[in-house]
Amino acid sequence: xxTSKRIGRAEACANIALAKYWGKSDLGDNLTAVPSLxxxxxxxxxxxxxxxDEHLEHDLVSMGGQELTGRPLERVSAHLDRMRxxxxxxxxxxxxxxxxxxxxxxxxxxxxxxxxLATAAAQAAGLSLSKGELSSFARxxxxxxxxxxxxxxxxxxxxxxxxxxxxPRDHWDVAMVVAVITAGPKxxxxxxxxxxxxxxxxxxPAWEQVARSVFDQVxxxxxxxxxxxxxEAMEHSTRLMHATMISSLPPVLYLKGPTVELxxxxxxxxxxxxxxxxxxxxxxNVKVLTTAPHVDATVAFLQATPGxxxxxxxxxGPGASTLSAAGPLLEAARDDDLAMxxxxxxxxxxxxxxx
Ligand code: DP6
Numbered sequence: 057x058x059t060s061k062r063i064g065r066a067e068a069c070a071n072i073a074l075a076k077y078w079g080k081s082d083l084g085d086n087l088t089a090v091p092s093l094x095x096x097x098x099x100x101x102x103x104x105x106x107x108x109d110e111h112l113e114h115d116l117v118s119m120g121g122q123e124l125t126g127r128p129l130e131r132v133s134a135h136l137d138r139m140r141x142x143x144x145x146x147x148x149x150x151x152x153x154x155x156x157x158x159x160x161x162x163x164x165x166x167x168x169x170x171x172x173l174a175t176a177a178a179q180a181a182g183l184s185l186s187k188g189e190l191s192s193f194a195r196x197x198x199x200x201x202x203x204x205x206x207x208x209x210x211x212x213x214x215x216x217x218x219x220x221x222x223x224p225r226d227h228w229d230v231a232m233v234v235a236v237i238t239a240g241p242k243x244x245x246x247x248x249x250x251x252x253x254x255x256x257x258x259x260x261p262a263w264e265q266v267a268r269s270v271f272d273q274v275x276x277x278x279x280x281x282x283x284x285x286x287x288e289a290m291e292h293s294t295r296l297m298h299a300t301m302i303s304s305l306p307p308v309l310y311l312k313g314p315t316v317e318l319x320x321x322x323x324x325x326x327x328x329x330x331x332x333x334x335x336x337x338x339x340x341n342v343k344v345l346t347t348a349p350h351v352d353a354t355v356a357f358l359q360a361t362p363g364x365x366x367x368x369x370x371x372x373g374p375g376a377s378t379l380s381a382a383g384p385l386l387e388a389a390r391d392d393d394l395a396m397x398x399x400x401x402x403x404x405x406x407x408x409x410x411x
Pocket of ligand 1: 072073075076078086092166167197198199200201246247337338
């Protein structure tokens, strides 16, 4: 292997599930119990550099300048082990990763993180893998990361190692406006939260059954760009998922007061004809789906909502891409030549729709 092949760099966007998964399949291999469908979020991104180095005895991983230890480090090393096995070598790696948004706060940092890691590690290992293969590597580390390889709308099948792009980013001119209610780490991570739910929630089997039909409704709504259908099915998926969490013992309660207030307010506004719909992952932050012409009004109402600390406008994002090896990681150009907004997020939601 030549020295140039030992370095890899990549960028991936976070994604938000419009149709959620929550719970792993009994088949193992980090397969999900139900299918999910996501939208890539262009504003929320991870950039990662991987260098395989013969002088290292252990993997060294830093995230946002902090060296990882314990379980987070093991998770990255396990991912690299799978890549090393595929490449047929045992070199340890130095990994540097930067998010432009709060980590572990229910903003899908593990999704963009492992999608960027898979893409950068494969490049560093000299492996030429398809998006589907990279998605499989990412999914084994964090299931939702399997969706972040793809642009626009992506599907992760249940109980099988298959993911695919459903529609490109220009399929539908929508936005996901993120209302940050707390940027702190969540009380329990997704992996532990869903294991606990599966073990203790009496409604969990019902969730597994109904999640498939809700997924089908979201999918056909996205295909037909039917805002009302997607809004209703996406919100239903969110409430079904959170209902299993809340009815676990002890409960897994990610939602906060302002989250619930926003659910009421968004219903009220949609009843008056505004194209707005909510979804929440494993955290209290509310992501509001809206159409392009309605972004400014959505931002304005979220900024005026008590308990909302920050608002971030996301448009449908691209898939993961390798980055040029030249210059600082945060300034490196994408190899797919896509022009993206600056990596650093603005402090407010001042970023418009660009149209
Ligand atoms: C609530 O993919 O983060 O965001 O595979 O254990 O890393 P692990 O879990 P993760 O779970 C995300 C769950 C969710 C819903 C979703 O994205 O579908």
